[in-house]
Every structure is written in structure tokens, then in C-alpha cells.
Amino acid sequence: MLKQNLSPDLTPLRHAHRLATLYSYEILDTQRESVFDDITRMASTICRTPIASITLIDAERQWFKSEIGLGKSQTPISASICAHVVLENDVLVIADTSADRRFGGNPLYTGDPDLKFYAGAPITTADGVTLGTMCVLDTVSRSLTQEQIDMLRMLARQVMMHLELRRMLRLSEKTSDYRARMLASAAHDLRQPLFVASLSVQSLLQEAAPHQLKRLTLANGGLETIKKGFNRMLIAASGHASFTLAELDDTDLGDVLEFIHANFLPLAERKDIRLSVLRTRLHVHSDAVQLETLIGNLVANAVKYTEAGGRVVVGCRRHADHVALHIIDTGIGMASESVNTLFEAFRQGDAQSEGLGLGLWIAKRTAEALGVSVQIHSVPGRGTHFILSLPLKASTEPSSEPIVQVR
Template structure:
């Protein structure tokens, strides 16, 4: 019986597998740049078999191979699973005399492997992903020049993988920036309209009424300025950690502020907007939660007929805090709820806007670790519950 490969400590193996998957290379089609590397390795070392392989959790997968004719084999028979435990290189000149491999089915049976040499594929952090290796059916020994060449080819493979990952990350960042810019007008349109409305009324007002309208406009413009700052930081990747910090947050001030921003929009439609926050504390991010609830209120006001009612409040249930936004609006088709939470989809195709309000809600909820539940009846209204974790 052949000797199974030792394994890295569990925490190191978890990091290794996470790094491997971050490159998005597993199960991708053959590519010329990697096929060139295996052909060069076989030619330089004079072996019938050459492989660029990656060690997954329970298999070794071949990005490129010469002389094998398969794309993966079980980890139990993998010589490379031993190789990744080495510093940077493993050479086995005669597998039949090495107790780790003498009983390996690939040695005792077809194809009768007798020789193995592999240079490790290592991440910039030193995590081993696999090897560039050559194999033969007769014992042999590589020259120092051949060993150096295998190491150089392994570096080339890692350079290709790093370029691939950088390209994927750049594409994801560009998509993120495009979405941030697309949401800006939607998220800020309501407060901007409210500020402009207050300023237009202030021109015709006197005394205390004028001062109150100017103060209202100033608050809305300050809110817009803050949101623009958040938008720019998010679009450029600046402003701190990639994910917002979640901390114990009192919800009453958050709901009061969002309610204040959308009160005038509700009044213009003679909608009764009721904000009823209880003394609740949740583990969340206040700024992102304001965006989430603001978009729910915007949607509720938009799709509630004149003279209707919109409410927002919070309460504790078991190990969660629920924020509930309810309206007496047109309602949703329950069969299409998931569609409404997709970007550029609207409940009413004739309405203005980009149709991204509920998409923003879904994205924010995912970041906050919140659950969204929707109960709606066409022609009667909608009730959306946001469940947040407790501190």
C-alpha cells in the first residue's frame, strides 16, 4: 500500500485552498500560454510527461498536461500532494525505492512511473498551490540547469495566475464604480428635489417661515454632500476598509433622520408618513442602513397613491431586530418579487427612474448581513421587513 501524503495543518490548508480559489483557475479550459510551458518543460527535461497541476481539496487538477491525456486524478495517488509540503522543489529519482511512492498505483501499475521532479507554484505569501512537474517511466536525475528551468517555468505560471487575478479584480472594480455612479442620481434625487423646493418657497417667505425653509434646505444639502462623499469614497476604493464596520447602533436616530429626509416628498403627495422607532439597538452600519431604509421609503412613497399611508418602525424579536416599512400602495406581484430586487427593474414600467431602488436595498442588506422579507398584495400595499442581528 502506498503512503498517503502528509497534510498541512488545518488552518494552513484552509488558507491555501482559499488562495487557490481566489485565482479562479480551476476547471477552466486549456490555454496556449500554459500548454507552451508544459511542452517546454518536457523538452528541456527530456521526459514523456509534463504537467501544470493544482492541488484541490480532494483532487489534483491539470491546467495543462503532456503525455497523460486526463485533466484530473484523485489526490490519493498524487505525488504532487507530497511536493507541496517541500520548500520549493521535489525530485524523486526512483519511485520504487522511495517508501512514500513505492506502493502508489501509478508506480505499481499503469503508467509505471519511476521518476518525478516538481517545482512548486507559490503565491506571494508563500502558499503552495501546485507544481510544474515532469515525470518519466525510467529512473533518472535532472541536471542543475534543468532544475533551474523548472523553477523558472513555475514562476512564469504564477505570473500568469497573478495577471489573471489582477484583471478579474480590475473588472470587478470597474463594474462596482459603474453601479455606484448609476445609483447616485437615484439615491440623491429625492433630497435634492426637497432642497430645491424649500429654497423656492423661501424666496416668497418672510421672517421665521423663511428661516425655517432655509434651515430645511441646508439640512438636505448637507445630507446630499455627505452621500456624495460616501459615493466617491466607495467608487474610488478610498475611505477605509473594503467593508463598512458593523457596530452596536441605536436605530431611533437613524430612522428619524431618514424619515426627516423623506417627509416633504410624502407631503407633496398628501401621504401620511409615520416614523415610530422604538428603543432598539442592532449590529449595523448607520450610513449604509440609512441608504437601505431611505430606498425603501422612496419606493413606498413613489408607489403609494396620493392620500395613502407609509409607516416605518422597529422592534425586537428573539435574537434579531426588525425594521418594518409598510405602505398602502399598489403592491407587488409576489411571483416577481426577486425581479424587483434586480437592477433596472421597476414595479411600474411607466414610472420615471432607473429601477434600482430595491437592487440597492438588496446589495446593502447583503453587506449588513440583514435578511429581507416581503409580503405584498396587489392593489392593497406592501410590508417589507429588514432583520438585523443584535449586538
């Protein structure tokens, strides 16, 4: 007969400081996000378990930011093994829950789905507050290798870093801190491929021949140095010091569009999409680098959501006091409710698509810094039309350059 479930003292979990820290990330009860789902899939694959989750421990419940194989969004804290991890703030591996008297009466481990194996690594802030766990589970008794346990720790750290990035972006929305936005942009573009590269190098180190060890060790050290640099960037970005955009000046829009065409043509061709960028002699009052970032994010989005055989057209037209830049695609389009939330952080047109859902958030903030207004017209199944109103350089001569229509 199974022994009674010995529930731990949950008082520390309900400590005001721990809960306030958890709530400061504004993560509970949010929608699924692909970056967290990707980490959960990695944990399941690496540990070869059918079940994995990113679990956050609230006062009376454990809530799953991401899960595979559980089919639940939350469970009572009384049924939580993850609570033990948070209390102990260390990796916990239970090879057979049926042989552990702490879980003898736990419904998760005595009935459907009759879980037998558990391993969890704490998700802990820089100042030592444990928010939850990165955990894997199975319906059979088993164990993990030391390498799998180390990887589980690494994935827990990645969850924490993405929570920090997420909070920083929310903070920058409220404070209009431009420096935080630009550093978030760098993290968005570079952290995920860096993480994949680091995992790959560490995996190769386990099987490397003696003559390869030196180079791989150097490569791993270099990646660690870069990751530490990113950590410093995130810490710096979480402050409130101001960052001033370079002074706006005469910007050759033709040069900017030439860069956009050269940069995105290979991607469009790989997808069998016709990318047309109209030449122009117009100049605007802007910053070339940031304008390339703004237009590039919108063109990238257009190519991403346009099917093979479709078109993306970029062109501009002079008006009395501004230049209207049009980005038109024949992609999947959006319903009006999606248009209204398009520029929010971590939103994506397709939940299965790659990336963090930050590209258009960055585009909006860059547009604000440049004094550019953005209009969106979209029809589901027919495509999307972005119109950017760029401040006109005072000396620009009138132009009859037409905007091409996509038919």
C-alpha cells in the first residue's frame, strides 16, 4: 500500500517578495509563445521524455507557460513536485515516484496519467529568487545522464534569460527607453542562434578527437564570452538612462531601398517569391541605418507570410509634405483584430513560425523614433499593405514617380 503524501511546508512559496518578483515579469496567464515552446521541445528531445513543461509556481497553483504531453494549463500547488524544486532551489530527479513517500497520495502520480519519473531544474533570477522549473516527466521509471541533467540546467537558464528579455521589453514600452529597445533588438537577432551554436559545440566536445579538443574548447570559450556580453547588455538595458538617436539628416531613400533589395532578394528567391523594389531619387529627413531596420523588418515580415508564387512590392511616392513608402504583399493577410495587436511584443502572425515575435514591435518603436507614421490595410487571404509616411527633406524636388499596384 502506498504511503500518505507528505506535503511540504508551502509557506516560503507564498512569501510576498517571491510572489512580487514572479508577478513583475507579467507572464502568468499569457498566451503561448514560440520561443518558450521551442525550449520545451528541446528539453523533451534531449531527455527523451514524452512530457516536458516550463512551470511557474504561483501562491495556490502551478501554471505552465509551455507544455508538451500534459494537456493542462495549470494544476493545484498541492499536486506539484515542482514546488519541491522551488523550495530546495536545486535540480531534483525522482527515478520512481511510486517509491517516494512524498508523492504517495498525489493524483498526478497515482492515477491518469500515472506519472512515474520526474526531473526539474530551477528557473532562478540573478538575485536568487526561484520562479519555477524547467521539468521533464515520463510514465515509466527511468534516469537521466549527467549530460542530460546539465542540459536541463542550461535550458532553465535560457528560460530565465527570455523572461528577463521579455520584462525589459515591457519596461521599455512603459518608459520609452530607446536604449533598451535597441539592445533588445540585438538580443532578438543574435541570442537564439548563439544558443544553438553553444549547444552544438558542447555536444561536439563530448565526442571530439584529441586533435579537435583545443579548437572546440576555444570556440566554446568564445561563445561563453559573447553570452556574458549579452548578459551585461541586458543588465544595462534594464536601467533608465537615456539613449539618443543619431541626429536626423538628409537620407538618400534610393540607397536605403537598394540595400533592402540586395538583402532580401536571396530569401525571396528561395521561397519562389517575386520581390520588386522600385528605384527612387527621393531624399527624406531620417537616419539611414534605423530606416533600413524599419523597412527591413516590414519587408522580412511580408516575405515570411507570402506563399511561393506570390509577390512583394516596395515603392514610394512624393506628397506635399512627406514621402509615402508602400510595402505590398500577396500573402496570407490578417483580420482586423490581428491588425490591432500586430505591433505588440511577442505577437506573431503564425504561432508555428520562427522567431520571438519581436520584429514588428521593433519596427513600431523605430518608426516612433524616426517620426514615421505607419498605416496597415490587410485582407485575409489576399495580402497586406503597409504605408509609411516619411518626413520629406525640405529641398526635395517634386517627383512623378508612381507607386506600382499589385494585381
